[in-house]
Amino acid sequence: MKTMRFTPPGYGGRRRDPEQVKRDGWREQGILAVSVDDERLTWPERELVRQLGDRLYGPRAADDGGRHG
Template structure:
């Protein structure tokens, strides 16, 4: 019988579960500006907040030179 430390083995949580728990337990919000559950004004607000706090987004290398 193998005993693994907590967090090893078992089922992996989905990204949505991690984001939900982060919000509920830590007050952290992780949201994509392309999330289809948001309206256009909500997506625009997320984009503007991201740019204000962290600067503009970088395009992947293949898109930058294409």
């Protein structure tokens, strides 16, 4: 039985960490992926991210006035 001597696309190799994916997305395509809870941001920066998300996509389930379920 022969073994494969190459790795088909999408298999093997090293996997990029999520921060690297986000960094590459910003640098290569101008796409920003940031968590509203990212502790590297100040409170006003996190609030801006929340407001942008609400405006573009609507409020998050956790921001719907305290309702659960």
